[in-house]
Amino acid sequence: MNESLFYEIKTANIIYQDVIEEIGSQLKKDQYIQSESVFIEEVHEREQHGNIEIFPEVILPHIQSENILKTKIFLIKNETNLMNWHDQSLKLIILLNLKPQEDQAVLQDIQAFMRNLADEDFVESLL
Numbered sequence: 001m002n003e004s005l006f007y008e009i010k011t012a013n014i015i016y017q018d019v020i021e022e023i024g025s026q027l028k029k030d031q032y033i034q035s036e037s038v039f040i041e042e043v044h045e046r047e048q049h050g051n052i053e054i055f056p057e058v059i060l061p062h063i064q065s066e067n068i069l070k071t072k073i074f075l076i077k078n079e080t081n082l083m084n085w086h087d088q089s090l091k092l093i094i095l096l097n098l099k100p101q102e103d104q105a106v107l108q109d110i111q112a113f114m115r116n117l118a119d120e121d122f123v124e125s126l127l
Contacts, residue, residue: 005109008075016085019093020044023076031069032097038067043095055123057082057089062096071099071106073113075126091127 009026013019020043024036033039042063046052052059074095082089094117096110116122 005071005106005113006073006075008077010077010079011083012079014078014081014083016083016090019076019078019083023074023095027097032072033069034067038065039063042067053088054094054117055120057091058094058123058127059085059090059092060094060096060117062098064098064100066100068097068099070097071102071110072097073110077127094126 009023011019011022013022020040021036024033024039024043027033027039028036042065043061046061046063052061054060074093074097076093076095077091082091083093084090085093098110
């Protein structure tokens with residue numbers, strides 16, 4: 001699997017909204033996205049379209065849009081505590097940002113990663 005596809009982020013924030021805003025700011029600064037506000041809106045829209053929890057204490061919001069400049073899978077963890085998402089605690093947010101018209105090789109790497117998420121031991125290794 002293409003290791004450059006992954007980027008681990010440690011946050012000091014524990015409130016989900018604060019985490020998403022922090023990530024949006026960082027992604028804009030690092031030129032992974034065009035607009036921080038559009039990114040935050042897209043994360044919330046994705047959440048409204050269905051359950052994004054894939055494992056206890058793990059969520060997988062994923063976005064594909066023109067706002068995304070570089071495809072990346074972000075592994076977001078709190079430095080010392082669990083993060084709060086609605087009424088649940090989170091250990092990990094796996095954020096998939098997918099730019100439109102991505103290369104086939106990158107899409108295959110993402111598909112392989114997504115298949116691995118069905119393996120409980122693999123998810124545990126990410127925590």
